[in-house]
Amino acid sequence: MTEDTERHAMKMAKKKAARDKIMATKTEQRGLIIVHTGKGKGKSSAAFGMIFRHIAHNMKCAVVQFIKGGMSTGERDLILKNHGDICAFHTMGEGFTWETQDKTRDTEMAQAAWEKAKELIRDESNSMVLLDEINIAIRYDYVDINEVVEFLATEKPHMTHVVLTGRNAKDDLIEIADLVTEMELVKHPFRSGIKAQIGVEY
Numbered sequence: 001m002t003e004d005t006e007r008h009a010m011k012m013a014k015k016k017a018a019r020d021k022i023m024a025t026k027t028e029q030r031g032l033i034i035v036h037t038g039k040g041k042g043k044s045s046a047a048f049g050m051i052f053r054h055i056a057h058n059m060k061c062a063v064v065q066f067i068k069g070g071m072s073t074g075e076r077d078l079i080l081k082n083h084g085d086i087c088a089f090h091t092m093g094e095g096f097t098w099e100t101q102d103k104t105r106d107t108e109m110a111q112a113a114w115e116k117a118k119e120l121i122r123d124e125s126n127s128m129v130l131l132d133e134i135n136i137a138i139r140y141d142y143v144d145i146n147e148v149v150e151f152l153a154t155e156k157p158h159m160t161h162v163v164l165t166g167r168n169a170k171d172d173l174i175e176i177a178d179l180v181t182e183m184e185l186v187k188h189p190f191r192s193g194i195k196a197q198i199g200v201e202y
Contacts, residue, residue: 031127031160032178033152037135037169040183041201047130047163048075055083059127062088062120066113066143067133067166069093073202088126090116093133103140110142121156128161135166138173145170152176 034050036043052075054061063079068091079087092113093106114137120129137143149172156162164173174180196202 030158031156031162033156033176034161034163035135035169035173035177035180036163036165036183037167037174037180038182039167039185041185041188042183043165043167044132046181046183047132047165050128050161050163051075051079051087051130054128055079055087058086060086060125061128061130062123062126063090063130063132064113064117064120064134065091065093065132066110066137067093071202074199088120090120092116093137106140107142110137113137114143114148118151118155121151121160121162124157124160126160128163130163131165133166134164135169135173137166138170139166139168145172149173149176 034047036046048063051061051063063076065076076089076091079089090113093109113134117129117131117134120126134143134148138145138148152162153176164177169180190196
């Protein structure tokens with residue numbers, strides 16, 4: 001063993017010992033409130049990654065899409081075709097607000113999505129419930145942030161994970177969340193004239 005290799009091994013051994021000491025203190029297990037927000041791409045993609053992990057572990061889960069309409073997406077098609085028995089999938093929106101241009105209708109649809117979300121979260125057999133783009137519905141006042149925070153704080157079952165995605169997450173939601181990730185936009189192909197592409201955006 002060379003001096004450099006030995007020094008590296010000793011350094012890694014110290015890191016492992018320190019990490020093991022820290023990990024030994026992490027004993028609590030409970031359902032998390034997880035928020036994916038920010039202007040960067042990947043909020044829903046990361047959330048669906050966790051949904052697919054649940055499916056792979058044969059853990060019951062559910063998805064409620066608040067904004068995205070009837071457009072076919074890879075994740076929805078895959079889940080409905082192959083995993084509908086373990087993952088309930090509800091697309092409740094009719095598209096983005098600039099497409100519908102009908103606030104009353106958008107509000108009604110978002111309220112229906114929120115009622116479905118509460119039903120799925122209350123069902124303790126669901127290990128994870130993804131509320132896709134709910135932050136957009138909250139931002140436009142289709143769903144009341146105070147009601148969302150109150151419900152998550154008082155009615156979410158102890159072991160249920162709830163994931164909330166979308167830009168502009170409200171401070172009140174961030175405050176009660178256990179895990180918050182803000183996707184930062186550095187570059188995006190849309191700004192270079194490249195449209196959304198299958199397998200990347202949907």
